Amino acid sequence: METSMKPAHIGRKISRIRELRGIKQETLAQELGVSQQTVSRMEQSENVEEDILAKVASMLGVTTEAIKNFSDEAVFNYFNTFNDNSFNNSNGAFNANNCNFNPLDKLMEALEENKKLYERLLESEREKNELLRQQLRKD
Incomplete structure (x- = not known):
């Protein structure tokens, strides 16, 4: 052939x-x-x-x-x-090829943490606005 x-x-x-x-x-x-x-x-x-x-x-x-x-x-x-596991570090202390966490999970955790921080910041701003309103009412 x-x-x-x-x-x-x-x-x-x-x-x-x-x-x-x-x-x-x-x-x-x-x-x-x-x-x-x-x-x-x-x-x-x-x-x-x-x-x-x-x-x-x-x-x-x-x-x-x-x-x-x-x-x-x-x-x-x-x-x-x-x-290929032949690239492992000789002492076995660190193996860059076998990640023991899911990077997408870490990304989602970071996004959730950012969301919580944003919510806290937003609540703080609302509290400030309410204090300013109260001050204006007193005057």
């Missing part, structure tokens, strides 16, 4: 790296001094000129080789290394 290699679709790779970096087409277009439609067409192209590729790579904070050699599989493999 013969398998044919698909040509590297540079535009698709640029698009994927841009998305992973959290950059919008409009932002990339503005940085390159072109329209968003031009960036869209570039991302649909299989090939991109070397000088343009170099500018895009610079804007995305990667090398041209990184774009040419990019694959989703490599990205997933990279992030999967964070779950």
Whole structure:
């Protein structure tokens, strides 16, 4: 059985790296001094000129080789290394890979604490207003 290699679709790779970096087409277009439609067409192209590729790579904070050699599989493999226990500290005192709390729970706790502080501040302001009203009535 013969398998044919698909040509590297540079535009698709640029698009994927841009998305992973959290950059919008409009932002990339503005940085390159072109329209968003031009960036869209570039991302649909299989090939991109070397000088343009170099500018895009610079804007995305990667090398041209990184774009040419990019694959989703490599990205997933990279992030999967964070779950690899071979990176543990030798004394076992701290393991950054195994977080023992849920960050979203901590965020919600902080939001609740802020809400309580706001309510206390609001109540304090109401008390001040009431004292001022009482002072005005006495005068």
